Amino acid sequence: MTTVTDTPPASRTDTYHHGDLRTALLDAAVQVLAEHGVSGLSLRECARRVGVSHAAPYRHFASKEALLAAIAAQGFAWLYAAGSAAMAPFTDPVARLDAYGLSYVRFALAHPQHFRLMFTSECSRDAPTAEGQDADLAYRLLRDAALAVSPPGVDPDVAAVAYWSRPHGLAMLLLDARIPAARVASAAALTELIHATVHGERWTR
Amino acid sequence: MTTVTDTPPASRTDTYHHGDLRTALLDAAVQVLAEHGVSGLSLRECARRVGVSHAAPYRHFASKEALLAAIAAQGFAWLYAAGSAAMAPFTDPVARLDAYGLSYVRFALAHPQHFRLMFTSECSRDAPTAEGQDADLAYRLLRDAALAVSPPGVDPDVAAVAYWSRPHGLAMLLLDARIPAARVASAAALTELIHATVHGERWTR
DNA sequence: GATTGATGTTGCTGCTGTCAACATAGCCGA
DNA sequence: TCGGCTATGTTGACAGCAGCAACATCAATC
Numbered sequence: 001m002t003t004v005t006d007t008p009p010a011s012r013t014d015t016y017h018h019g020d021l022r023t024a025l026l027d028a029a030v031q032v033l034a035e036h037g038v039s040g041l042s043l044r045e046c047a048r049r050v051g052v053s054h055a056a057p058y059r060h061f062a063s064k065e066a067l068l069a070a071i072a073a074q075g076f077a078w079l080y081a082a083g084s085a086a087m088a089p090f091t092d093p094v095a096r097l098d099a100y101g102l103s104y105v106r107f108a109l110a111h112p113q114h115f116r117l118m119f120t121s122e123c124s125r126d127a128p129t130a131e132g133q134d135a136d137l138a139y140r141l142l143r144d145a146a147l148a149v150s151p152p153g154v155d156p157d158v159a160a161v162a163y164w165s166r167p168h169g170l171a172m173l174l175l176d177a178r179i180p181a182a183r184v185a186s187a188a189a190l191t192e193l194i195h196a197t198v199h200g201e202r203w204t205r
Numbered sequence: 206m207t208t209v210t211d212t213p214p215a216s217r218t219d220t221y222h223h224g225d226l227r228t229a230l231l232d233a234a235v236q237v238l239a240e241h242g243v244s245g246l247s248l249r250e251c252a253r254r255v256g257v258s259h260a261a262p263y264r265h266f267a268s269k270e271a272l273l274a275a276i277a278a279q280g281f282a283w284l285y286a287a288g289s290a291a292m293a294p295f296t297d298p299v300a301r302l303d304a305y306g307l308s309y310v311r312f313a314l315a316h317p318q319h320f321r322l323m324f325t326s327e328c329s330r331d332a333p334t335a336e337g338q339d340a341d342l343a344y345r346l347l348r349d350a351a352l353a354v355s356p357p358g359v360d361p362d363v364a365a366v367a368y369w370s371r372p373h374g375l376a377m378l379l380l381d382a383r384i385p386a387a388r389v390a391s392a393a394a395l396t397e398l399i400h401a402t403v404h405g406e407r408w409t410r
Numbered sequence: 411g412a413t414t415g416a417t418g419t420t421g422c423t424g425c426t427g428t429c430a431a432c433a434t435a436g437c438c439g440a
Numbered sequence: 441t442c443g444g445c446t447a448t449g450t451t452g453a454c455a456g457c458a459g460c461a462a463c464a465t466c467a468a469t470c
Contacts, residue, residue, distance in 0.1 A: 015466090018418080039270075042457060053419045055459085060417090064458065065244075119381050120325055139383075161375065161384055162401040169374025170366065176324050178344075179366055196367040220435090223449080247426060258450045260428080265448090269427065 022060040024050045026074065029067055033113040038120075043067065068117055075114030076134035082107050083141050093148035094199075100145055101167040101198035102191070108171035109184075116175060119168075139164075163198075170197045227265040229255045231279065234272055238318040243325075248272065273322055280319030281339035287312050288346050298353035305350055306372040306403035307396070313376035314389075321380060324373075344369075368403075375402045 018024065028049040032041045043064050044054045061067040086103035087096045108115040118135075143160035150159040170193070173179050184190050223229065233254040237246045248269050249259045266272040291308035292301045313320040323340075348365035355364040375398070378384050389395050 021417080043459095044457065054457090055420080056418050058459075116325075119377065119383070120321075157385055157388060158398055158401050161378065161388070161398060165372075165374030165378060165402045166370050167374070168378060169370035169372070169376075171374075172324065172377055173366065173370060173373060178324070180362055183362060183366070193363055193366060196363050197370045226448080248428095249426065259426090260451080261449050263428075 018050070018052060018056075021050065021052060021056060025057055025060060025067065026071060029071060030113050033071075033117075038068075038116070041068075065121075068121060071114060072117040072121060073134065075111060075118045076138060078111065078114065079104070079107050079118070080134050080138040080141065083138060087141070087145065093145065097145045097149050097163060098195075098198060100142060101163070102194055104167040105171050105174070105190075105194050108175060109190075112175050115171065119172075166198050167194070170194065223255070223257060223261075226255065226257060226261060230262055230265060230272065231276060234276060235318050238276075238322075243273075243322070270326075273326060276319060277322040277326060278339065280316060280323045281343060283316065283319065284309070284312050284323070285339050285343040285346065288343060292346070292350065298350065302350045302354050302368060303400075303403060305347060306368070307399055309372040310376050310379070310395075310399050313380060314395075317380050320376065324377075371403050372399070375399065 025046050028046040029041060032045055032049070041064075043057045043061075046067075047054050047057055057067065061070065082103045083100050086099040090096045090099055139160065142164055143156050146159040146163040147154070147156050149163070174184060179193075182189070183193055230251050233251040234246060237250055237254070246269075248262045248266075251272075252259050252262055262272065266275065287308045288305050291304040295301045295304055344365065347369055348361050351364040351368040352359070352361050354368070379389060384398075387394070388398055
């Protein structure tokens with residue numbers, strides 16, 4: 001007993017109280033999603049992996065859906081942070097929009113489970129939870145960037161959607177493996193793909 | 206007994222054998238999906254709606270996932286047909302690509318359950334089933350159209366993905382209600398949105 | 411040091427996917 | 441005409457799951 005004040009709150013699995021069960025469950029859920037997909041996820045399996053009884057998750061999440069929503073909210077926060085950071089170094093509107101698209105696709109590839117949940121859940125529209133908070137921030141970030149690139153008179157929402165659809169569609173197709181794997185093998189190839197998608201206007205005459 | 210030869214095979218629900226249980230189950234499943242989403246779908250509920258015992262579906266589908274895959278396959282066939290029909294009247298490459306994008310988004314809005322299953326299932330990549338058949342046809346349709354619009358030297362797959370991502374992303378965002386509802390209220394507004402997304406190059410200089 | 415609220419456990423109910431054994435019916439050859 | 445064959449549908453069972461209620465444990469506070 002030198003200067004042992006207290007155990008770190010995140011890693012006590014041998015005591016009655018877990019310490020940080022909520023984030024442990026979130027992490028376990030993401031791992032299960034990666035291994036078995038959303039249809040193979042169960043709260044009981046998450047509890048088992050964390051070493052806790054099958055009803056313990058209900059102290060932190062009202063339902064299985066609430067846990068998934070929490071993961072999505074985490075994803076929106078990360079996405080917003082990544083987009084902000086990516087755009088920060090640039091002032092040119094086109095460069096900023098480009099940086100946003102790049103970081104968007106990179107985020108989807110880095111956190112596929114989060115990304116899928118963020119846009120695949122079928123009930124997150126009704127409840128304006130904390131998820132909506134960061135989702136709105138991310139949306140406004142994109143809309144402002146798109147508006148700065150568009151000529152005056154264009155509806156901001158139309159501009160935002162037009163430029164959102166491209167990286168979003170690419171990300172979705174990449175996650176669904178609908179794109180030949182060779183296209184994503186090297187970072188250079190992926191970057192080329194992203195550029196071609198986000199502003200492919202150089203091709204059409 | 207005038208000329209009554211046989212009862213129509215699609216609508217006998219009072220006899221021991223249903224007549225066309227397979228398609229009846231598919232239709233019921235799509236309806237359940239529309240009402241309760243994929244997480245609220247169960248084979249037992251589908252069987253109940255069709256008026257059949259809970260194990261009857263297993264005579265037509267190996268598993269719940271197989272039923273979902275069948276719906277997705279149906280969707281790919283429809284999508285391919287719609288894309289072909291939409292492009293047929295045109296010969297100009299840009300017009301053909303435009304028509305494809307328009308029909309793509311229209312298909313997603315007309316058959317949201319099918320569309321979501323087509324691109325959201327997490328295991329359809331492994332098994333090259335009949336679904337892959339029509340999916341490949343649809344992909345080749347798009348790739349050829351994109352290639353006709355691209356300058357020589359462009360990788361066909363890159364061109365295809367670049368032009369696929371736009372309507373695909375827009376469709377996904379529309380289905381997830383991530384786009385203000387007012388944007389989709391009128392057919393004209395929707396068409397404007399689609400055009401802006403599919404070839405927004407007119408805006409950036 | 412007792413109390414209280416947060417956190418974790420045990421046990422239960424109803425639902426689900428899936429399988430095995432059985433029932434029915436339409437069809438085909440004798 | 442009749443008897444069997446096969447496709448199709450039924451019943452019953454099992455294990456796993458979401459969610460709830462009642463109970464247990466712990467930590468902090470008065």
